[in-house]
Amino acid sequence: MRCGLFATSLQGRPAAKKNLFSRHEKTWTPENILRVNLAGEHGATHIYRAQIAVASLFFRDMLPFLHETLNHEKRHCRLFHDMAAARSVRPCRAMTLWALGGGLLGLSSTLFGAHGVWICTAAVEATVYRHMRSQLTYLKPRDAELYALVATILREETGHLRYARSRAGVLTPPMRALRNAIAMATEFAVQRSF
Numbered sequence: 413m414r415c416g417l418f419a420t421s422l423q424g425r426p427a428a429k430k431n432l433f434s435r436h437e438k439t440w441t442p443e444n445i446l447r448v449n450l451a452g453e454h455g456a457t458h459i460y461r462a463q464i465a466v467a468s469l470f471f472r473d474m475l476p477f478l479h480e481t482l483n484h485e486k487r488h489c490r491l492f493h494d495m496a497a498a499r500s501v502r503p504c505r506a507m508t509l510w511a512l513g514g515g516l517l518g519l520s521s522t523l524f525g526a527h528g529v530w531i532c533t534a535a536v537e538a539t540v541y542r543h544m545r546s547q548l549t550y551l552k553p554r555d556a557e558l559y560a561l562v563a564t565i566l567r568e569e570t571g572h573l574r575y576a577r578s579r580a581g582v583l584t585p586p587m588r589a590l591r592n593a594i595a596m597a598t599e600f601a602v603q604r605s606f
């Protein structure tokens with residue numbers, strides 16, 4: 413299945429595409445990778461919490477995926493937090509904004525029904541996937557410990573992405589616009605979290 417900006421093959425590895433916000437990838441350091449990833453995982457937990465609150469009322473068939481994914485994101489958050497603490501890396505100053513933005517994004521995605529939730533998940537997870545792939549390239553010759561952690565977490569993020577894309581299906585132009593807006597908002601938040 414191909415979805416324009418975030419094309420993926422459900423059979424193989426999702427394709428990583430550059431976009432307008434990719435310049436910061438030239439400035440990766442282990443410290444800012446930990447900072448950005450911790451902030452992103454924190455935001456992700458709030459997206460899924462908000463979606464679970466609404467899905468409990470209207471889209472109960474989504475709950476198994478949402479609960480399992482939330483548990484993954486909570487664990488990712490804890491793992492990045494523990495490594496950041498062990499290395500005395502200060503957290504992102506905008507952690508509260510990540511939580512608020514994540515909750516708002518999760519809630520607003522449900523306004524478009526279950527399809528909106530799948531599109532939101534696919535857009536956010538595609539951004540996560542692309543950044544983590546870029547981080548692995550940077551980390552491989554430089555930081556074996558953080559490389560191993562990101563690689564482990566990326567396997568689960570890839571599962572989230574593939575499943576959401578398979579459920580989102582073919583997007584109409586308005587839904588494509590929604591997906592692109594969510595992806596750009598996520599990229600913008602990443603840019604502000606170094």
Ligand SMILES: [Fe+2]
Nearest residue numbers: 453484485488
């Ligand atoms: Fe995660």
Ligand SMILES: [Fe+2]
Nearest residue numbers: 456537569572
């Ligand atoms: Fe995820």
